[in-house]
Amino acid sequence: MNLQHYKQDIADNGFSVISNIFSEEEIERISEVMNTMDTSKETFRKSEDLFAIRQFLKEIPEVKDLIFNENIKKIIKEVFGDQYFVVKSIYFDKPEKSNWYVAYHQDLTISVDKKTESPDFGSWTTKQNQFAVQPPLDILENIYTIRIHLDDTDEQNGALKVIPASHAKGIYRPETIDWNVETEHICKVNKGGVMIMKPLTLHGSNRTTNGKKRRVIHIEFSDAELPKELKWSEKEICSL
Structure with missing residues (x-):
């Protein structure tokens, strides 16, 4: 599997889709x-529209070896x-009847162990x-997100x-999107594929209309050390 094309795609556009990873x-x-x-x-959130598990790899440790395949x-x-390690993990399950809609946004926060004053x-x-x-912008710019798809998603x-290349524009408020210059791309991912994304890429999702569920495992990675008064809440060194 030659990954250089995908690496360049992420650098240029802020995202890429790779099939047949699982x-x-x-x-x-x-x-x-x-x-x-x-x-x-x-840490589990359950409603008619969404089932979610925060700190997923901590809560369901038996799944770790299955996720980190070759x-x-x-x-x-x-x-x-x-030098990259896990800093956040979430499991999302949008059930078949879910009408969950997510407006365009950037992922601007990180998960840490406690609340404390830090410049x-x-x-x-x-x-x-x-x-x-x-956190400061340079920490956000260095994060990568892998979204593992357990179902076909379109x-x-x-x-x-997503809005391609929006990750390169710093903090980009959704209400300022200029649709005369920006384009929208729908990231279709087949079951067993992954979407890799930079968290500053503007992204959202529409409601489900075909009655099919969408289960996604969302894992964020960073190589940044935080100030000594803070710790990543889920820092785990992945054995490569």
């Missing part, structure tokens, strides 16, 4: 783990770099005992829509 059997094994988990924990390890090493870190939020903060069941 086999049918691997997806089935991940799905089996998900089907047998205890869904009552406080293809994913190769992507981390050759596209991101040897250039602000806009603190807390969700389900998870602290999030907006424009009819909430595939991400």
